[in-house]
Every structure is written in structure tokens, then in C-alpha cells.
Amino acid sequence: MLLASFLTDWGLPILSLALLGVAYGFLTARLNRLRLKDQLELEKMEAERLKHLDKVRTDFFSNVTHEFRTPLTLILGHLEQVIAKVDDERTRRELRIVQRNAKQLGKLINQLLDIAKIEADSMDLNLRHGNIVGFLKDIHTSFKSMSEAKKVALVFEAEEEVIDMSFDPDKIELIFYNLLSNAFKFTENGEVSLRISRAERDGRPFVRLAVQDTGIGIVDEQIPRVFDRFYQSESARWLKNKGTGIGLALVKELVELHRGHIDLKSISGVGTEITILLPVVQNILSESAGRPVPSLDVVDPEMELTLPDPENRPTLSDFELDAQNIILVVEDNDDIRRFVSLTLDHDYRIFEANNGTTGWELAKELVPDLIITDIMMPGMDGYQLTKQVKRHEQTSHIPVIMLTARAGEESRIEGLQVGADAYIPKPFSGKELQVQIQNLIAQRQLLKQKYSRNMLMRPNEVTEPSMEEKFLMRVRSSVEKHMADENFTVEELAADVGLSRAQLHRKLIALTGVSASRYVRNFRLEHAMDLLKKNVGTVSEIAYRVGFASPAYFTKCFTEDFGMPPSQIRKEN
16 A cells, blocks of 8 residues: 555656656767767868868979979089089089089979879889899998998898899889988987898788988887878977978888888987888789889989098197187088088188087187087087087187077077077078178177276276176286296196186187287286386386396387386386
8 A cells, every 4th residue: 555655646756757867868878979970070070171281281382393393403404514614623612512402402392292293193103123132232332421421330231132022213212312311310420220131921021121220219209290291300300401301201102102011110319210111022013013123323312422521620820829710610511511611711710510519619629709600400509509608708708690590589589698699590691691700800809999908907996897807807816926927827827717728818819809928928017017107116126026037128028018118117207
């Protein structure tokens, strides 16, 4: 009875609640399905949009690069004719740099067009049959001059001397030119290797081709994107415009066109290995498949890469120590560094460094009159180099010009904040660079006037001394301490202030316009002038007191400097 009464009183509400729960669950599930469907639709639309944008971008580059081909062909054609007629070796060398970079631009154009062909599914393999080991060995050997220039070991290993297979020679050459160029680009004083062996995949014979380097490597989260078009690893930011994000994307496309597989392994700071598996037998119809592989015209990958100039020795002759015309160029791009050097070497003594670390060591050793530095470099970049130069006493006075492809206001402000005296965006003209140098050196002349003889005698009057003024105070203090010592040498003065003889010499020339030995002599004569005006002793006594061994020589030097003998100063006072 109680159960019947309960069902009569509560059955309908419970049933209603149950039905509402079922309905709610059904609606929730349906809404979730609709939401998931909408999300999938949105993702599909986004994927299609990105694919469309990629195609638009590729089409744009394809159209533009087609337009580039005509003027580039004319430039290269005329260059070849002009170079053949030029007898002057210096001019030929400058034109070779232009030719090399024009050809590099041509390679970039061809890569963009190849990507456009692959996108349009219009690229075919021109298969040949032959020994891929010998073919790749020729390509590998063509990097020998680059290996010597960059001091990077070049290794070639093959399990067998002959592995016959079908492949497209032009496309294989392009694949391994890109891979080896990349390996050298990312490696300093390490090793680049190409190793060939047989392999098997899914029961089919393959050839394994591995390019390995001991370069800067790639961080784990960036590895999946390395083969994306136009993508550049953050690890390679210092490479500036040396990479485009096209090469590896094209390599992957060409490997897949061969029905092959590509894999990349990398450890940041350790190195990178790219492994390619190519099928020995291609199941692709090709009219030329039975023809032998044509002989490869081995051309240096850097198009007659100029071997590095003899290393600049950071030791200066006495003439160079006195010459106020030393410029240090710090730039990791060989062609730009040589362009700057060739532009300036008529008027200045040029020293070069291909990275910031070497540049800093040379800056300390040479104490140049001016430094020209790129911003993006391996290791110590231009910002860090400029900070080092401006914060250290022996180099703080040196003006710094920054060269960079980053022309934005933010980069320019950052350069000026770290102490750069001028900022020149690339591309720049040689004339613009020369004018900037002339202006900065003219400003240094004003600095020399500021630290004139009166300032040298009384630097303690400065209420808030700069780094240069503090340096001059220390020099003054050391000379004062050894005023009466006729045997006091420039080497001893340099040791007192913590610099080498050459550093002291160059620093004093830059600040005061006189050499270290001349500075000591002038200081002694100025002190002698004060003593003579105060009548504190005879001419001979004062001569010995300020460090002259001979009163006669003191009189000679004093008369040359002030235009009157010391005895006349005593009479007037």
C-alpha cells in the first residue's frame, strides 16, 4: 500500500525528471557534435585559407622571379665581358665579388621557380643510370676551397666505391649543394661529412646518404618546422640574409619526387645530421632512364671563392703606431668585409675580423681609430662588441659604426643605446660610409682639443670625470710620481696604467694627439714652466728636478716647445 501510494504521489514527477535528464543528455550530446563539426569545419577552412595563402605567396614569388631573370641575365652577361677585358687585378677581384653575388641571386631565383613548378605539379624527373658514389664525391670535392677557407674539416666516406642506381643528376646536385652549403654555413672550426651506405626499407633496396655537421644545431621544438617553406630556425638568427627558408623545403620536395625519404636529427650546440634514403630502382617511366649519368662540371660552390687574406697580425710598426688612420672592420660576410676594406684601404690602414670575439681581441690589441661592425654575427654580436668597446678603458674613446640589414627604428635605437656613434642600414654606398668616417674622425679632433695641454695639467679640476678623463688622471699621476727619474720609460708608464706600450701609445694619440713619449716630455716641460714662473730654483736645478739628464738638452727642448729659453722666463718673473 505504501509503495502504491508513493508511486501515485511521486511517480509522475520522477518520470518527468528522468525524461528531462534524457532530453538534456541528448541535447548536450547533439550540441557537442554540432560544436565539434563546426570546429572541424573551421579548421578545414583555416587549412584551406593557409594553403591558398601559401599558393598566392608562391605564385607571387614565381611571377616576380621571372621578371628578375632578364635584368640578371644582362648583368651577368656584361660582367663576364668586362672581367675578360680588365687587366688590373684589384678591379678584377672587385668584379668577381659582384659576379659571385649575382650568381647567388640567380640560384635563389631558380629555387623559387622550382618550388613553383612543384606546387603546380609540373616538375618531372630526368632519370639517368650510373654510379651515385662517384657523382656525389665530385660534388663533395667542390667544397674543398670552402673547407680550407673556413677551417672546417671535410669528410667523405662510402661503404662501396660503386653503387649504380637511377637518379636525376640535376636534382641530386641541387639537393646536396643545399645540404652541404647549409652545413658549412652553420659550422665554424668543426667538421662536415657526407657518408654513403646501402640500406633496406619495406623489403626494397635503398641508398642512405647522410650529411652531418658539428655546427650550432637546432632546438627540439623547431625541428618539425625546418622543412617548411620560408621558415628559418631561431638558431640561425645571426646568419642574417644568408638564408631564405627555401633551400631545405626544396630539398624535401626533390627527395620525395625521387620517391625517397628524408629525416633530420639535431642537438642544439652539438650539430645536425640529415639522412636521405633514395630507392635504387625508380618505378617511374622516363625516356632518359637508361642513359648514363652525364659528367659533372665541378664548379666551386662559392664560384671561385677567394681564399682568405693572410691573417692580420695585431702587431704594429712604429710608423703605424704614430699613424692615426687605423680602422677595424668586423663583419662575418666575407664579401661585405672585403667591399668595405677595398673602399677604404686607399686612405686608411685596414684590419679585419670575421666575428665579434676576434674583433674584440683585435680592438684591445690595436686600439684603432674607428671600428666598423655588423650587428648579426656568430658568438659575440655587434651590440655586445660595442658594449665591450665602450665600457673598457683602453677602447672607450673609439667611435663605432654599425652596419646592418635591420633598418627598423627599434634596431637603430638599440644600436645607439649601447654606444654606437653611427648606424648605417644595408644596402649602403661606399661614399656614405666614407663621409660618416670623416665626420667621426673630425669629432675626435674636437676631443683632442678638449684634452689640450691645460687639461692634461689640471684634470683634477673636473668635477665629474669621464672614463677618458679618469684615464688621463692616472697617466698624470704616474708621470708625476716618476718626475725626477730620467730613466722612466714609456713601458714603465704603460705598466703603471695597466696597458701595453702599443695600447697606451694609440690611446694617447687618440685623446691628445701626441705619442706616449711626447706626452711625458710635454708634461715635464709644462711642470718646468710652472717652477720657472715661481722662481723655485735655477734652470739647471729645475732641469734635473723634472727628469732631464742634461740642462743643455732641457734648454733646447724648452725653447722648441715654448719659443723662448727657460732663462727668459726667470727674468720675466
